[in-house]
Amino acid sequence: PTNLDVAKIREDFPILGIRSASDRPLVYFDNAASTQRPTSVIEAMSRCYREYYSNVHRGIHTLSEASTQAYENARATVASFMNASSTNEVIFAAGTTAAINTVSRSWGDQNLSQGDVILLLISEHHANIVPWHQLAERVGCRVEFISVDEEFLIDDEAVASALRMHQPKLFAFGAASNTLGTEYPVKRWTRMAHDAGATVLIDAAQAAPHWKMDVQDWDADFIVFSGHKVCGPTGIGVLWGRESLLDSMPPFLGGGGMIQTVTTDGFTAHALPEKFEAGTPPIVEAIGLEAAIDYLTDVGMDNIHAHERLLGTRADAGLREINGVRVIGPTAEHKGGINSFVIDGVHAHDVSQFLDGQGVAVRAGHHCTMPLHHAIGVTATSRASCYFYNTVEEVDVFLQAVSDVRDRFAKTGRRRRSRSSRS
Numbered sequence: 001p002t003n004l005d006v007a008k009i010r011e012d013f014p015i016l017g018i019r020s021a022s023d024r025p026l027v028y029f030d031n032a033a034s035t036q037r038p039t040s041v042i043e044a045m046s047r048c049y050r051e052y053y054s055n056v057h058r059g060i061h062t063l064s065e066a067s068t069q070a071y072e073n074a075r076a077t078v079a080s081f082m083n084a085s086s087t088n089e090v091i092f093a094a095g096t097t098a099a100i101n102t103v104s105r106s107w108g109d110q111n112l113s114q115g116d117v118i119l120l121l122i123s124e125h126h127a128n129i130v131p132w133h134q135l136a137e138r139v140g141c142r143v144e145f146i147s148v149d150e151e152f153l154i155d156d157e158a159v160a161s162a163l164r165m166h167q168p169k170l171f172a173f174g175a176a177s178n179t180l181g182t183e184y185p186v187k188r189w190t191r192m193a194h195d196a197g198a199t200v201l202i203d204a205a206q207a208a209p210h211w212k213m214d215v216q217d218w219d220a221d222f223i224v225f226s227g228h229k230v231c232g233p234t235g236i237g238v239l240w241g242r243e244s245l246l247d248s249m250p251p252f253l254g255g256g257g258m259i260q261t262v263t264t265d266g267f268t269a270h271a272l273p274e275k276f277e278a279g280t281p282p283i284v285e286a287i288g289l290e291a292a293i294d295y296l297t298d299v300g301m302d303n304i305h306a307h308e309r310l311l312g313t314r315a316d317a318g319l320r321e322i323n324g325v326r327v328i329g330p331t332a333e334h335k336g337g338i339n340s341f342v343i344d345g346v347h348a349h350d351v352s353q354f355l356d357g358q359g360v361a362v363r364a365g366h367h368c369t370m371p372l373h374h375a376i377g378v379t380a381t382s383r384a385s386c387y388f389y390n391t392v393e394e395v396d397v398f399l400q401a402v403s404d405v406r407d408r409f410a411k412t413g414r415r416r417r418s419r420s421s422r423s
């Protein structure tokens with residue numbers, strides 16, 4: 001038992017009450033891909049559109065002032081959610097992907113050159129790999145990876161030795177793996193990387209929804225996350241950067257809103273944070289994100305983490321008991337609410353489809369972590385990811401469905417695909 005009144009929480013999320021296509025209660029276990037929204041978020045956005053929407057910053061009229069104030073309030077709420085020391089450090093971006101691309105284009109192009117190394121974990125999401133490959137193509141730097149061991153773990157020694165060997169200019173890593181579920185020691189690794197002279201970017205897409213973030217305590221240089229994974233809207237995310245670093249970086253996107261002056265010869269950039277927010281920003285999305293953060297803060301990040309650990313541990317233990325199921329990830333003590341797995345002789349897509357028939361939504365595929373899947377020798381996994389609004393009963397429905405999938409396919413061999421994900 002945890003401190004959450006999950007039944008009451010579920011009433012705040014209209015979508016959790018719908019029936020699945022197979023007319024069963026929906027068990028939504030695809031939270032690592034995207035979470036659902038409470039009514040307060042939907043209403044905050046709707047209220048803005050209905051009552052005070054206008055473009056921000058530029059209009060000297062009442063609606064524009066109201067929108068601007070709401071947009072800037074949202075920035076202040078994000079700053080306090082992350083414990084940032086200044087709102088100048090909070091840049092609204094379209095999401096984690098856009099935020100990392102901004103760092104790659106702006107800081108990367110300015111600071112990296114031929115022969116420099118960017119160090120990543122093999123478990124990175126493509127959003128924290130491809131922008132660095134692109135940077136490597138532009139400037140001639142190199143991307144290196146730290147692998148996982150047989151237990152799917154990365155220990156401090158592996159990080160220390162990679163830092164020693166590669167002397168990277170940048171160490172960019174996910175705070176938690178969206179496939180393995182592993183939660184990494186962000187503060188310790190940041191300190192180790194700084195001691196080795198590297199700049200540190202933390203992809204907090206899978207941390208922001210689950211743990212209390214403290215950017216001052218973590219002491220990294222860039223931290224990024226997405227709104228839609230913290231019960232907020234799509235189309236918005238956050239790039240937090242150390243103020244002195246952001247100040248020294250050139251703007252990436254050019255256009256309205258990010259300038260001080262423009263002449264026929266050139267432009268001067270606006271001060272932070274506008275410098276990195278060219279064009280009409282995601283105004284209503286920022287207001288929705290603020291409502292989502294208020295909601296999570298009310299529930300309590302520590303309560304959220306404790307509850308999803310409880311569910312994740314039960315799912316992990318149950319999966320390991322089912323014959324023919326292999327959990328692709330470390331033991332539960334290292335993980336939050338994410339469990340990926342393969343079933344002997346059954347393709348991940350078939351697993352997902354069968355579970356969908358039971359009303360259980362899980363994701364199948366490589367989860368945008370192809371290098372990780374390649375390294376561990378599987379082409380696809382099924383991933384069940386729970387959140388604070390999920391219940392113990394739902395975990396049991398999920399486990400029963402996995403057990404049924406196994407029986408069904410083992411007995412009939414029906415729809416067995418020739419290229420299975422068996423490893």
Ligand code: PMP
Nearest residue numbers: 095096097125127174178205226
């Ligand atoms: N990094 C990680 C660890 C993620 O899980 C995701 C989303 N699956 C992303 C980056 C990309 O986030 P977005 O699609 O919101 O830009």
